[in-house]
Amino acid sequence: MAKSSPRSWLTLEQEILKVKTDGKTLLDLTSYQGIALWWFIRFRLLNPAKTTRLVSVLTKNTYVFSFTDLLYDFLASRICRMLSKCLSVRTDEKRPTVLITVHDRDWKGLRDSSGRLRKGDVFFHSLFHELQKRGFKIVTITELRHPILGLKTMIDRMKNQQRNLVHREFNTYWSMKTWKMGHDAKRNFRNAWKKASKNEKLIESLKKSGLENELANYFNSIFGYVAKCLEIAKRVIAEETPDFVLVSSEHGIVQKSLIVAGKLAKIPTMAIQHGTIGHIHKGYLSWKGSISEAGSIKTPFCPIPDKTAVFGPYYLDLLTRTSAYPPNSVVVTGQPRYDTLVMADRVYDKEKFCRKLNLDSNKKMVLIATENIPIPDGKVFLRSVLRALQAFPELQIVVKPHPGERGEWYKNVVKEENVNAVMLSKDADTFEALYACDLLLTDFSTIVTEAIILGKPSVTLHPNEGEDPAPHYREVTLRVYREADLVSAIREALYDEKARDKLRKEGKKFVHEHVYNQDGKATERIANLIESMIKKELI
Numbered sequence: 016m017a018k019s020s021p022r023s024w025l026t027l028e029q030e031i032l033k034v035k036t037d038g039k040t041l042l043d044l045t046s047y048q049g050i051a052l053w054w055f056i057r058f059r060l061l062n063p064a065k066t067t068r069l070v071s072v073l074t075k076n077t078y079v080f081s082f083t084d085l086l087y088d089f090l091a092s093r094i095c096r097m098l099s100k101c102l103s104v105r106t107d108e109k110r111p112t113v114l115i116t117v118h119d120r121d122w123k124g125l126r127d128s129s130g131r132l133r134k135g136d137v138f139f140h141s142l143f144h145e146l147q148k149r150g151f152k153i154v155t156i157t158e159l160r161h162p163i164l165g166l167k168t169m170i171d172r173m174k175n176q177q178r179n180l181v182h183r184e185f186n187t188y189w190s191m192k193t194w195k196m197g198h199d200a201k202r203n204f205r206n207a208w209k210k211a212s213k214n215e216k217l218i219e220s221l222k223k224s225g226l227e228n229e230l231a232n233y234f235n236s237i238f239g240y241v242a243k244c245l246e247i248a249k250r251v252i253a254e255e256t257p258d259f260v261l262v263s264s265e266h267g268i269v270q271k272s273l274i275v276a277g278k279l280a281k282i283p284t285m286a287i288q289h290g291t292i293g294h295i296h297k298g299y300l301s302w303k304g305s306i307s308e309a310g311s312i313k314t315p316f317c318p319i320p321d322k323t324a325v326f327g328p329y330y331l332d333l334l335t336r337t338s339a340y341p342p343n344s345v346v347v348t349g350q351p352r353y354d355t356l357v358m359a360d361r362v363y364d365k366e367k368f369c370r371k372l373n374l375d376s377n378k379k380m381v382l383i384a385t386e387n388i389p390i391p392d393g394k395v396f397l398r399s400v401l402r403a404l405q406a407f408p409e410l411q412i413v414v415k416p417h418p419g420e421r422g423e424w425y426k427n428v429v430k431e432e433n434v435n436a437v438m439l440s441k442d443a444d445t446f447e448a449l450y451a452c453d454l455l456l457t458d459f460s461t462i463v464t465e466a467i468i469l470g471k472p473s474v475t476l477h478p479n480e481g482e483d484p485a486p487h488y489r490e491v492t493l494r495v496y497r498e499a500d501l502v503s504a505i506r507e508a509l510y511d512e513k514a515r516d517k518l519r520k521e522g523k524k525f526v527h528e529h530v531y532n533q534d535g536k537a538t539e540r541i542a543n544l545i546e547s548m549i550k551k552e553l554i
Contacts, residue, residue: 024061025302027224034217036210041217042315046205047242050275056233058266058298060226066411080202080236085194091159092189099187102173108181110152111549114257114277115139116270117155117182118289119168120418126355128364132444134175137261138289141351141538143180147414149542151179154255158185158269185269186248186251188254193246200389201239208448237553244268248276257282258549264319265320266298274320278312283548286318286499287541288350291459293484294337308341322548324348324541327529329487346544349537350530356448356468357535363450372413372437379509380411382468383436384462387419394428394479400456401432403501407509412436415424415448417460446539454508459485464529467491468523469518472508472515476501491518491525 023298032053050248060179116371121138136143136155146153155172159165172182178276182265185321186196205340208231211217221227252260259276260268265286277284292299305317312318323345325331325361334340369376383400385393397414404412412434416425418441439448445462447471449455455466455473463485473492477483488494493504 031220034220036214044211045238046314049313051314052238052241055268055271056237058461061297073525080349088194091186095184095187104176104178104181105150106179110150111258112152112154113146113259114154116262117157119165120166122172138352139353142541143185145542146537147261152454153180155182156185188247188250193243196246197239197243200242239270243270247456248272252276252280259545261285262286275312275318284318285322286326289328291401295482295484299338303339306339322346326350327531329528334529347531348540351538353539354535354538355532357533359450363447364452372412378411379453381447381454381456383414385416385425386458386460387417390424393478396458396476397425397428399498401434406502415439416441463488468526472509472518474504490521
């Protein structure tokens with residue numbers, strides 16, 4: 016889809032959804048058991064990744080694709096079940112259960128309050144500890160998407176299971192019945208598209224947004240996959256019988272499937288903000304009336320959890336005023352992961368970090384953080400900042416790739432630019448690197464907020480055309496849009512005390528608006544909310 020402002024793509028989407036084929040809108044045509052699957056794929060559809068030739072061929076060849084899909088699902092399910100059985104741990108069945116979706120990219124080394132490094136979930140580890148302390152059993156769940164890396168992470172998670180903290184892969188709950196229901200749904204969606212594709216008015220409206228070919232792929236294959244995920248999610252709920260469902264990145268297909276399955280089973284559901292939500296984020300921005308005030312998940316409404324916990328007041332306003340979330344469905348809690356930053360001086364050590372990387376702790380260090388954006392855009396950003404840094408030979412350069420980066424393209428860029436830089440791994444401790452650095456260079460990400468909390472100045476570069484996804488960084492970072500402006504911005508951020516003092520003052524206000532009170536109690540607030548929602552459901 017072409018780059019556009021939030022209002023223009025929302026308007027285009029509304030126009031598309033108003034067009035009827037045989038009296039049915041796309042919300043009706045994408046409905047499965049009374050639930051519009053449009054909302055499950057909307058984020059992916061409006062942020063399309065380039066489809067490989069192999070995938071295109073497979074999705075067009077119904078029989079080959081169906082067989083390949085069945086074979087993968089069958090093998091993945093058997094492997095997941097076998098490993099779950101071999102690496103099982105004891106649990107107290109009488110404990111109330113919280114089902115939590117996790118991400119493979121969040122499984123990495125983390126430091127506890129004593130500074131000791133260990134493996135864990137960097138996003139949820141503090142909440143796991145707090146819920147266990149309160150007598151809950153926790154079941155974490157994620158989808159096995161990468162046969163090799165995903166399997167490795169799954170085994171690592173299972174080896175680190177504790178009593179009443181167990182991990183399951185979403186694929187574990189697959190069955191021939193769920194596959195058949197997804198397969199039947201796929202056939203129905205294919206037939207629906209055959210009729211819809213003859214609707215000239217619909218095709219014309221799709222062409223305006225460049226979605227005509229993309230949507231055909233969704234009707235021919237993806238909607239069937241979503242239906243299968245929804246059926247698997249129902250099995251997860253039936254087998255684990257949780258008392259509460261907690262998800263992050265709730266616009267994802269698996270996450271939204273678990274939200275719907277939980278709500279169908281009348282189990283309280285909640286989403287916790289996982290990262291920065293920009294004012295043009297297509298996973299969250301909706302028009303008034305698209306989300307039910309009464310909490311309905313049936314067509315035409317977009318299913319959302321009972322509560323969405325956000326980091327700060329800025330996101331509360333964004334979801335309830337700019338978007339269409341009902342005011343009583345959003346609550347400000349802060350970011351549990353940032354509770355560690357309150358005691359950063361006790362947890363992190365710049366000297367140790369520099370020794371580990373053969374850096375001089377007495378020299379200034381700049382940290383470059385890449386963003387999980389299309390690789391061509393990422394290359395433009397990285398080349399620009401590396402070229403600008405050539406004007407500062409006194410600086411030591413450290414590059415931290417985003418955990419979600421595909422491949423290792425950034426290593427090639429550093430080599431091609433002939434720059435002496437230390438490369439961190441994707442799963443390196445970002446907090447530790449931020450604590451040690453003197454300046455952060457990035458585009459837009461939660462790492463900017465983390466730098467501000469730690470009192471580090473930032474220069475942010477957004478070289479791409481189109482609307483700025485993070486205009487709120489203009490007051491708290493030196494934000495530039497051209498490579499030519501980088502050198503002066505870097506010099507100002509490092510050596511101009513007046514500019515640095517202004518960033519610090521604006522940063523204090525920004526921190527409260529975006530991540531609430533930095534009192535180390537965000538985890539406690541989340542746990543309190545979970546307990547109150549469970550108790551309310553039991554009354």
